[in-house]
Amino acid sequence: MRIVVLAGGIGGARFLRGLRRAVPDADITVVGNTGDDIHLFGLKVCPDLDTVMYTLGGGIDEERGWGRADESFRVKEELAAYGVGPEWFGLGDRDFATHIVRTQMLDAGFPLSAVTEALCDRWRPGVRLIPMTDDRVETHVAVESDGERKAIHFQEYWVRLRASVTAEAIVPVGAEHAKPAPGVLEAVAEADVVLLPPSNPVVSIGTILAVPGVREAVAGADAPVIGLSPIVGGAPVRGMADKVLAAVGVEATAAAVAEHYGADLLDGWLVDAVDADHVDRVEAAGIPCRAVPLMMTDVEATAAMAREALALAREVRPA
Numbered sequence: 001m002r003i004v005v006l007a008g009g010i011g012g013a014r015f016l017r018g019l020r021r022a023v024p025d026a027d028i029t030v031v032g033n034t035g036d037d038i039h040l041f042g043l044k045v046c047p048d049l050d051t052v053m054y055t056l057g058g059g060i061d062e063e064r065g066w067g068r069a070d071e072s073f074r075v076k077e078e079l080a081a082y083g084v085g086p087e088w089f090g091l092g093d094r095d096f097a098t099h100i101v102r103t104q105m106l107d108a109g110f111p112l113s114a115v116t117e118a119l120c121d122r123w124r125p126g127v128r129l130i131p132m133t134d135d136r137v138e139t140h141v142a143v144e145s146d147g148e149r150k151a152i153h154f155q156e157y158w159v160r161l162r163a164s165v166t167a168e169a170i171v172p173v174g175a176e177h178a179k180p181a182p183g184v185l186e187a188v189a190e191a192d193v194v195l196l197p198p199s200n201p202v203v204s205i206g207t208i209l210a211v212p213g214v215r216e217a218v219a220g221a222d223a224p225v226i227g228l229s230p231i232v233g234g235a236p237v238r239g240m241a242d243k244v245l246a247a248v249g250v251e252a253t254a255a256a257v258a259e260h261y262g263a264d265l266l267d268g269w270l271v272d273a274v275d276a277d278h279v280d281r282v283e284a285a286g287i288p289c290r291a292v293p294l295m296m297t298d299v300e301a302t303a304a305m306a307r308e309a310l311a312l313a314r315e316v317r318p319a
């Protein structure tokens with residue numbers, strides 16, 4: 001079975017671990033979000049690609065959910081001693097090596113997709129990880145501060161400001177001219193099922209879908225497209241997705257996120273058991289919907305979610 005997953009960082013990575021457990025023999029292609037990418041200290045940092053790579057490769061810091069296990073921050077301390085920031089973005093010593101290797105390869109002329117493949121040679125994530133595009137896309141957030149409207153990098157909004165100022169618009173800068181990375185459209189076209197994990201619908205999956213051709217390919221795929229809600233009981237399970245949903249005029253509920261993706265994209269939607277009362281609304285929008293446990297408390301619980309998603313795929317599109 002060929003499965004394509006459009007993934008952000010922590011939510012996507014944790015789901016993928018469960019999916020791998022649920023279908024160990026499946027051929028899984030992950031299209032990763034690169035809208036979170038940022039240049040720091042002269043290095044290209046790809047937080048979502050790395051979260052997927054480290055999580056599936058066994059190198060993640062489980063507690064934080066990002067960065068390397070057994071990490072130290074001595075380089076960052078030394079940089080701070082020179083007054084060189086930003087101090088608000090956590091880059092650990094072990095993590096630095098990844099960004100150095102990536103930047104060297106990019107500078108040598110390799111596209112990000114080839115670089116990601118090379119990094120995965122070490123991590124063996126058990127999936128094929130492709131960035132959504134080899135072109136530069138950076139999500140910016142329009143905010144109003146001191147009566148002035150300005151656009152800031154997504155990481156500044158998310159990590160430095162903890163989404164504490166109102167986001168008025170989310171703009172994936174560069175997306176309109178970006179091309180899907182080699183293999184992305186092919187994987188979608190050949191997939192038996194496409195899954196939208198419980199990743200951020202705006203700044204993770206929304207950004208991937210903003211690359212011209214991707215949304216069209218997913219919506220038009222022969223394969224059923226099944227999504228899992230990142231919103232449970234009217235709030236994100238983790239993080240501040242409600243803030244970026246508000247910026248695009250979507251309420252933070254499991255049903256509203258399904259409607260936001262739309263019946264043209266989704267062939268099925270899973271909401272958490274606590275949101276069982278949302279099922280009728282989602283189905284009224286033309287999207288088959290089931291309520292099942294959606295808390296990724298451990299790998300086995302997550303594998304059960306993946307099985308439910310695949311079961312719904314078979315139900316809506318019997319082979």
Ligand code: GDP
Pocket residue numbers: 007008009010011012013048051198199200201203204205228229230231232235236237238239240241294295296297
């Ligand atoms: P990020 O790039 O690290 O922010 O990660 P993603 O975009 O892949 O995923 C973030 C989303 O994962 C958040 O909106 C969370 O609500 C969601 N999430 C995290 N843990 C869980 C969980 O256990 N269950 C569900 N349903 N969603 C989760």
Ligand code: CA
Pocket residue numbers: 008009010033036047048203204
């Ligand atoms: Ca992210």
